[in-house]
Amino acid sequence: MDLAPKQSDTADSSVLKSTVESRLKNFMNEVTGRALVMMESATQNQHGIAMDLVQEAFISLHKSYAEKSTEEWYPLFYTILNNKLQDWRRKEARRAQPFSFFRKVSLDDDEIELNDVVDESTPNPLEFIDRAVTAEEIQEAIAQLPVRQQQAFMLRAWEGFDTHTTAQIMNCTDGSVKTHYHRAIQGLRASLAHLNPHLGGSSE
Template sequence: MDEMPKQTESAKLSTLKSTAEIRLKNFMHEITGRALVMMESATQHQHGIAMDLVQEAFISLHKSYADKSTEEWYPLFYTILNNKLQDWRRKEARRNQPFSFFKKVSLDDDDIEQLDIVDENTPNPYHFLDQAVTAEEIQDAIAQLPVRQQQAFMLRAWEGFDVQTTAQIMNCSEGSVKTHYHRAIQALRSTLAHMDPHSGESSS
């Protein structure tokens, strides 16, 4: 008499697991490309490292948050990915700096002077410049930014997160996000303006 409830419960768990795996597969298909662009920029085009960081983030997401909704996965995934990137950067800094294990390695520039700016609308990264530049040129320009500016820009412009969510993902203040984002936009406009053959033409 007790076998049927146990079998039913087992079937439910199996169905839930299968559903989560399908959702994760679809989620990965939708987000992997953008996540790789972000990590390749942050790791100076080290494709293998970028792939590893993204895959590790997906594994951690599935292991710890399989029961969450797909919408909840977006900020969770990028929070995990940001943490893994920071861990990798700290290991690289220690490896490249002799005796750095004697002191705390600080990689973030969130203690920069924060600008008193109103939140800027999140633009489409391919349109906000209003210039005839390619996706590859935009990605190359992004890769030249400091990592925190890269993150702020791509989380806001690529993923469409608001300031509060971006700050939670990056583990910094909203003021820092606004400052990083503002400086990223200014730097990208300056860099990509030189790539636009029409930028210096007169309107007359």
């Protein structure tokens, strides 16, 4: 029996697996830091929980979407991460409210969409940083925002996703993203205004 084709298939499979593992390693090195910042803010600085969520998202990405291109991994990874965060938040909410299984648990206090919100351009996060405002102070200000506002800001300003892609990741409407993002920018400007007088606050 000719075993050459099987050996060739095995070799091709080994190379493909090695390539995927290499791509995933590079991808993890690039996004882990930002993803952890996002999850630490969303979990109120519970580093262990944040790390678990990020690692679980990477595992799911590798398990279900290994054949996708690296560019496709970005929105897929954050969609998975968002879903895991929402699952964790629901469990925490039910733990805090023992009888919440009898009713739908509301996770957000700012889901009402604002009418006619302009789809603001994606700012460079560094615009908030000058000699008076440090990265640590920005992270602290982000952590004070409601979780959905944190997500909208981080996905748009830090990851550079557009409104529609952000909405797909967050599993909400484009209008909700615009609302969360608009409020996040206002909240950050208000929180950081005393540190940087050039920022100022804006009113709706």
